[in-house]
Amino acid sequence: MANIASQRIQREFQEVVRSEEVAKSLIAIELVNNSLLDLRGRITGPPDTPYEGGLFHLEIKGELALRQSCVTFTIVVAVPETYPFNPPKVRFVTKVWHPNISSVTGAICLDILKDQWAAAMTIRTVLLSLQALLAAAEADDPQDAVVAKQYKENPELFRQTARHWTYMYASGRRGEDRGHCQDFDAKIRRLQEVMRIDEHKALVALSSNNWELERATQALLP
Structure with missing residues (x-):
């Protein structure tokens, strides 16, 4: 065999x-x-x-x-x-x-x-x-329920978030910024400063809370 x-x-x-x-x-x-x-x-x-x-x-x-x-x-x-x-x-x-x-x-x-x-x-x-x-995502059979919820309830925010993750992790941050949202970067930096956390943890918290800074901060509190 x-x-x-x-x-x-x-x-x-x-x-x-x-x-x-x-x-x-x-x-x-x-x-x-x-x-x-x-x-x-x-x-x-x-x-x-x-x-x-x-x-x-x-x-x-x-x-x-x-x-x-x-x-x-x-x-x-x-x-x-x-x-x-x-x-x-x-x-x-x-x-x-x-x-x-x-x-x-x-x-x-x-x-x-x-x-x-x-x-x-x-x-x-x-x-x-x-x-x-x-x-072609299959949001009704998800692996990540948080992402699927955003995909179904706020498609445009999902698209912006997915694009931002692509920029952060799959592009090498080189070349043209394909729709990269500077407001997202500002929120990531702010959350890092407030919570003393690394960039990825801030990105996950914000992405999972529809980029609402207050909600993301609350989610990170013990």
């Missing part, structure tokens, strides 16, 4: 590398430590979305039946025995504000990574599906 999985992963890696999407810089995959057991994917934010211009990094894991635990590719000494019959475990390394992606852990709610996985699917399928998810 392990040999089958190893051959499959090697073939899929080559499929992604040679794909049209890689040529257009839409997706990418790389070996970490020059090992097929240690993979990292990357997708670009789709155009006409708050994620446009962002580069989002993904950690790709597999399951290994070893003492009933999940072991990442970076630790195991053999390829996952269950792949491709069970889906890979994928999470966003880049922080992102999206209803179907945890703003805390990067965990993803996507059907093909759960009960709708099929052995014919590939890593390329996963990367393209995640790019599509950024363009």
